[in-house]
Amino acid sequence: MSSDKTEKPTSQKLRQQRRDGQIPSHKNTAEAGSIIFATGILFLMLPALSVTALSMATVAWDSINGTWLEALRKIVPAISKLALLFLMSVALMAIFSLLLELLLNKFNFSARKLTPKFEKFNPFNNVKQLFSLDSLVSLLIKIVYFCFSLINLYFSIYNNTRDVISASTCGMRCLVGLYVNFLKINIGVFLLLCLCIGAADYIIQKRLFLRRNKMTKDEVKREYKTHEGDPHIKSARKSIAITDAMLPGPQQATHVIYGEQCLVAVIYHVGKTMGPFVIGTAKGPSVVRMCALYKELGIPTIFLPSVALDFFRMAELGNFLPPRSAHGMKKILQMAPSKA
Structure with missing residues (x-):
């Protein structure tokens, strides 16, 4: 039937959708990119953060026997250094997240997306969105995150049980090295999972967007006729016709x-x-x-x-x-x- 939406959306319709602010949702891809970048920033700033946090703890312990004003005067510089490092890292993460969102959206901005949508207050629409394909895909991604992280954590603990028991007899130094290595492996696996899910989500959301915007055959024909009626195309065709008519x-x-x-x-x-x-x-x-x-x-x-x-x-x-x-x-x- 001509009323069935079986045709891929035309480039003209996709451009119109983009002007209206209707673009594929890459929320999980943006989240994965932001998490990976934030982890990298924290890893690079870890030595400075560790030194600053250690100095702040030392000042706090040394100020126990002094007055409250003396302790405050000593600890404020240490806190300000730590706060400055955190603010710098947060600013870098925010800038990266903004640029990543703009890149995924191809620097698209539409004022129509800012207009209030009163249909969202309709409970029936909210129920439909709850069971929509996009919601199910998002739920599936969260389940994959949870299950994979749980399985990875289980096997990490299971495989390191003997090392933990052995390290408990050699003191704090062995335990610290063991747990630091344990955290590095688990964080690395989690970041790899984020990267894979982010890439998969980008492809899935793009296909879902094209699926939502499928057109009927009548719509494709109508748009083709409208496009053929473009004044620039008509002018070019008229010029070709005149040239052909003037040929010997x-x-x-x-x-x-x-x-x-x-x-x-x-x-x-x-x-x-x-x-x-x-x-x-x-x-x-x-x-x-x-x-x-x-x-x-x-x-x-x-x-x-x-x-x-x-x-x-x-x-x-x-x-x-x-x-x-x-x-x-x-x-x-x-x-x-x-x-x-």
């Missing part, structure tokens, strides 16, 4: 050069024209039919495959051939006289 008829050709796959008809008078003027071309099966037509008109029809192919490649209807066609024209004149 086939009976005015003086030479016809053809090969097995192409044919070119030209007007050329020695010493009278600037060069061969193209009034007709043919390619493929129509070569035989056009060749017979020109022969019936009594126009010299010359079989020169190499010259015909060369002329066909540089021929434009209603235009003169370029100067490099002179060598081919010389061969043509040697083989047959021009039409009287």
